[in-house]
Amino acid sequence: MSLASLCHRVLSDLRQHLYTQIITTVVVSLSIVIFAFFTLIYFNLHQFVERFGTELGLVVFLTNDIPQGKIPGLYQKLTELPGVEKVTYISSKKAFKRLENYLKGEKGVLEGIDPKFLPPSFEVRVNRAVFHLKRIRQLAEEIGNWPEVSKVQFGQEWIDRLESFLRLFRILVAVSGLLLLFTAGFVVANTIKLTVYARQEELKIMRLVGATNTFIQGPFLAEAFMQGLLGSSLAIGAIFVCYRFLQGLAASSELLRGVNIYFLPWPYTLAIITSSILFCVLGTAIAMWRFLRL
């Protein structure tokens, strides 16, 4: 079958079965909107945890008895670590002052306490582009092993909490995603099957006049390809509108100001569109194979 003949048959089919084609595309589109929306939420939460972890940076507490002469060497060592943006030394005195400022009206609590009781520390800010949460943890472990360092903090508790929430959410997304995918798959597969069954008389006649399975399947598969492509593109478009709306909401809200909302990265978008096309084409091929082998 030539390409021109295929195009002619596809166009003719589209004209004759426009309603069914629209319904199938809408079903595909709706199923993908729901799935992609969940993915968008999950992706943004994941990004938030990543960013939050790196924004906290590291606080490297030194031992109380560290000789003053070793501080510049340590400072140098920290700044030379790849991905480290800024290192600030906080002496015991400065730390004490910060504590006083923090306590404000309750300053009396600190009366009689040696200003050197707080250990000196370095505040380390890392480059977010280089450091992911996992890498920060590794860096903290590495610095923690230095003999002059007593402790390294990087908001571990917060991150652990967020991470465990994210783990739970990931399971929730995975389970709901699978359920959604299954439901969407079931609906789409049955819509396709109904489309094929509705045209089985036509298929029978084609077989009768000597059409090969490839000839019969060609336009159906091309239509399925278009349904998958159009359905998923519409869904991604709808999700983009939704993303812009959420972005506007975040910008105008006091609570959410500063919270960045990200759109699905292009590999995700591409994966959704490709899977949708594959799903439609395979669904049609399977529905037709069942019919054509009879």
Next chain:
Amino acid sequence: MIFAESSTIIHLQGVTKEYPPDNIVFSNIDLEIEKGEFIFLTGPSGIGKTTLLRLLFCAEQPTSGEIWVDGVALSSLSNSQIPYLRRKIGVIFQDFKLLSDHTVFDNVALSLEVIGLNRRQSRKRVMQVLEGVGLAGKWSNYPLQLSGGEQQRVAIARAVVNRPAIVLADEPTGNLDQERTNEVMMLMEELNARGATVVFATHDDRLYENTHRRVVKLPEGKFEIS
């Protein structure tokens, strides 16, 4: 087994068709049909005429025995080879089997499309065939806009447009009045005169009572050739 240079175009040897558990449609049939022959396949309704035709175009397989069509043993054909055999056979049904959402032209052109001809290439031949069956003026109509006789003529046009060697007609006049029946018979005679082998299944004995054509009667269980 291939009949090289043989004049036999259809050959049935010991063909039996059963539907389990206990419906034997016919058993142990032997039949030879020569190239260019016109035969009537007759017998009362439900005797197996349609089943026999379905075996010939591979819509079903015999329970036992062998069938050769144009020298090819049908049991040796794979599923992917069956369409190529069907292109040598034009089939006409009592219920026309036309695509109601396609025009007359598209219904007829379908037989040419499957063999790879595009619309431009097939236009001339389709119009010629429609002219032949007297429907050239109705090429853009839809089947439901036509009378029964006209629909049957469209079905005939579709069956013969790719010039098949064999035409199988399954009660093609069953739904038509006498005048339309005569028109269809004339078309079938014409096809045969152009060289096609015609197997015409009917239970209407008026169609063959005064004919010189071979009549194959399908009585219950065994063949009787007159």
